[in-house]
Amino acid sequence: xxxxxxxxxxxxxxxxxxxxxxxxxxxxxxxxxxxxxxxxxxxxxxxxxxxxxxxxxxxxxxxxxxxxxxxxxxxxxxxxxxxxxxxxxxxxxxxxxxxxxxxxxxxxxxxxxxxxxxxxxxxxxxxxxxxxxxxxxxxxxxxxxxxxxxxxxxxxxxxxxxxxxxxxxxxxxxxxxxxxxxxxxxxxxxxxxxxxxxxxxxxxxxxxxxxxxxxxxxxxxxxxxxxxxxxxxxxxxxxxxxxxxxxxxxxxxxxxxxx
Numbered sequence: 001x002x003x004x005x006x007x008x009x010x011x012x013x014x015x016x017x018x019x020x021x022x023x024x025x026x027x028x029x030x031x032x033x034x035x036x037x038x039x040x041x042x043x044x045x046x047x048x049x050x051x052x053x054x055x056x057x058x059x060x061x062x063x064x065x066x067x068x069x070x071x072x073x074x075x076x077x078x079x080x081x082x083x084x085x086x087x088x089x090x091x092x093x094x095x096x097x098x099x100x101x102x103x104x105x106x107x108x109x110x111x112x113x114x115x116x117x118x119x120x121x122x123x124x125x126x127x128x129x130x131x132x133x134x135x136x137x138x139x140x141x142x143x144x145x146x147x148x149x150x151x152x153x154x155x156x157x158x159x160x161x162x163x164x165x166x167x168x169x170x171x172x173x174x175x176x177x178x179x180x181x182x183x184x185x186x187x188x189x190x191x192x193x194x195x196x197x198x199x200x201x202x203x204x205x206x207x208x209x210x211x212x213x214x215x216x217x218x219x220x221x222x223x224x225x226x227x228x229x230x231x232x233x234x235x236x237x238x239x240x241x242x243x244x245x246x247x248x249x250x251x252x253x254x255x256x257x258x259x
Contacts, residue, residue, distance in 0.1 A: 004255040006140070006178075006236070008223040010062070010069040014150035021063040027055035066092075066248035072100070072176075072240035073218040077247035078211035085215070092249040093242045095217060099175050102138045104236035104255060105131065106228050110144040112159040116186045119164040129231040135173025138236040142225035145181035149223065160186035163206030170214045176238070177207075178219030178253070184208070219253060228255055 012022035025033055031048035034056045038044040048054055067073075075082065075089035082089040107125040109117050126132045133139050145158035158181035166184070169177055177184060184207040185191065194203045207218070219238055228234065235256040240249030 002257045002259050004224060004227050004257060006222050006224050006238075006253040006255055007070040007251070008146065008149055008221050010064060010250070011150070012062075015152055015154075016068060017155060018065050018068065020068055023061040025059040025061070027058050030059050031056035033059065066243065066246055066250065067220070069250055070219065070221050070223070070253050071248050071250045072238060073211075073220065073248045074240075074246070075211055075215050075217070078208045081212065082215070083213045089212070090215070091244070092240050092246045093244050095240070097239065099136065099217065100138075100239045100251075101237045102136050102176070102235065103134070103232070104138045104140060104234050105129075105133050105232045106140045106142055106225055107231070108142050109159055110142060112143065114157050114187060115159055115190050116162040117159050117165060118162050119168045122165050122168055131232045133169065133172050133174050137174055138176045138178060138219075138238065139169055139174050140219075140222060140225055140236070141177070141179040141181070141184075143179060143181045145179075146223040146225070149221075155182045156187045156189060158182060158187060160184055161207050163202055163210055166207045166210045167214070170210070170216055175216045176219060177216065178222050178236075178238070180222040180225050181220070183220060184218045219251065222253055229257065234258075
């Protein structure tokens with residue numbers, strides 16, 4: 001088999017609306033840190049210079065949101081209440097693992113400009129590739145947005161899905177929808193402009209709001225989707241990090257291709 005990395009990095013050197021702070025303790029600094037922690041918490045004294053090469057271990061401290069880099073949104077991210085089940089949307093640590101290792105389907109939306117793609121656009125793609133997503137398939141949207149990753153334009157110039165398009169996939173039994181863009185919805189400015197023009201609240205983040213009524217997860221900020229050699233016939237592994245009570249979790253998304 002061949003593995004294709006579909007993940008974008010958490011990178012403190014890249015532009016982020018919520019900047020990433022990445023502090024690194026060197027192995028020498030780690031020795032001093034460990035020595036102090038041992039003294040404070042366990043009453044054990046050890047001089048850092050007694051350690052081999054006067055070093056211990058490096059340590060990374062990172063400050064970031066769970067929506068930085070490739071991540072999976074849980075139903076609780078979409079709102080505090082749900083109209084399904086018992087009315088309480090699940091957090092990321094409560095989602096079934098078997099949603100996140102499934103056959104994958106990649107749809108090409110690279111010809112769309114900034115804005116939204118609709119149900120007809122998805123159906124056109126189904127016809128082009130000769131395949132309609134099956135229940136629990138992971139559907140990935142190749143919008144071309146990942147080429148702008150690390151720039152301000154990545155957060156303002158991309159295509160998302162409208163409400164009917166999301167509902168079409170959910171009606172087919174899809175429970176995980178991924179995109180290489182910043183959001184499964186259109187950019188903020190595009191959404192607000194259409195709302196001001198029409199007064200229609202259904203254009204306000206419909207992909208996310210739909211999750212208040214239909215349980216599903218989004219994978220946002222994927223990468224490298226154009227490296228997939230086929231539109232279907234591969235598997236996707238995208239297990240989210242198990243963060244208790246969180247509305248999202250980082251994921252290392254990978255395509256598994258049999259050869």
